[in-house]
Amino acid sequence: MSEYMEKLHRNERISALQRILCDSPGKVFTLGMFADMLGSAKSSISEDIDIIRGALEKQGLGTVETITGASGGVRYLPMYSGEETLKLAKRLCLELGKKERILPGGYLYMLDMIYNPDIVSDIAKVFAGRFYKEDIDYVITVETKGIPLAFMTARYMSVPLIIVRHYNEATDGASVNINYISGSSKKIQTMVLPLRSLKRNSRLLFIDDFMKGGGTAKGILELSREFECQVAGIGIMIQTAEPLKKLVGSWFSLLTLHNVDEDNGITGIEPSNCLSISGV
């Protein structure tokens, strides 16, 4: 009863456990930790967890996974089912396809979506669910637009976020800089990451809002090598259909943008192939 003032009843305990699990998704808790926090027997906690797991699974919104062994415990995995993922993707397409989103030059305005906490959380849940099995140590992204998505994915996976920047900042110590060529614009850009950011031999998940040529993703692969780390997954919110061949070999995307017809106000966007085929 270290943390809590009064003893909780079963209903309250379930409420408290669900809150703790929700607040730190992906994080492993031992039954003993819960027992201490709530001042209850481990056997009661174990029953509570079963009830929570049952409720989550009935709702198709994830599960509470039991990890056996010395570092064992339970963790909340807020995974979307294939059906829920496809529903989300279709809902996003409907919103992104709105005529008023088309900007001069055939760009799509979507800042309101990629900075919206509800939408970001939904997409991040899909990314986290997709890559939970990959033993990810860090989520990595490049400033700026992908940061909310990457941060929320990191939160759902209970791992730190790493933000690669385009410019050096004196206040963060020595850094590794690499130059890379943007896949679509062919411009030379710089990536900067402070030396202290990453432990060697880590497994990284690269998250971004948009991928066209794949130049940024390729830059991240190169930068990771300088830190002796490995990119174990790439998760993208929207990829373009063209060019078909990207500068990286494999990635997961939620949506595919085919074209923006500025004259007629029509945007061709749909759930990515992987969603309709495998249902994730």
Next chain:
Amino acid sequence: MSEYMEKLHRNERISALQRILCDSPGKVFTLGMFADMLGSAKSSISEDIDIIRGALEKQGLGTVETITGASGGVRYLPMYSGEETLKLAKRLCLELGKKERILPGGYLYMLDMIYNPDIVSDIAKVFAGRFYKEDIDYVITVETKGIPLAFMTARYMSVPLIIVRHYNEATDGASVNINYISGSSKKIQTMVLPLRSLKRNSRLLFIDDFMKGGGTAKGILELSREFECQVAGIGIMIQTAEPLKKLVGSWFSLLTLHNVDEDNGITGIEPSNCLSISGV
């Protein structure tokens, strides 16, 4: 029973409700919405909410607020008590005071903290709790380091995030640019915000990781005026003790940095005055 497949028992319902509330803190739900989602009577839901409120309050970790009137309902406010806030501030000082964080030039390395989902969530809860009553429409920040904090605060308040950038990006449409002078370095910098980002007459909460002279905050005030919006609050993770007089009039900060003694490896940092006096 639109969303859920099977009927849930009370314990499962409490688990489901707590999860929904946790997933969208600050968001108003009507009992009718919950009744539809869970296929239960409003009277049962109302009792469930009472149990959840009781559990949260016993833990000193927030409450479920009832809002009366036509647009009424309930919302989860994950507020830290004054005691919990001070405990968090002290824990952060202990971590930030570690000798190995001091970089050449007397800077403090803290990227690992401001990008860490657990730490960011804790601090964001303090900001959200502090500004819930201010009827905030948007959380606003300037790229890059404050984005995770600002995003998570926006999530806890259930409002959109706005990110001000330093450079124009063609893909986001017409924008408003202003120049401002950094309070500490006296350098001229640019702030860019797409015209579509903000509705006129909105109330903004500016969130940032660090404030020295207050030049960035003042820039945000000026930019807000161009959008006919009002900055209704400023929340800062760390402010410096010097200069005492900042370029803005009032703000809330969690920690105050007095000095970094590079030679002796000592960092003077402590909870801000407002915390120890008022307990927030």
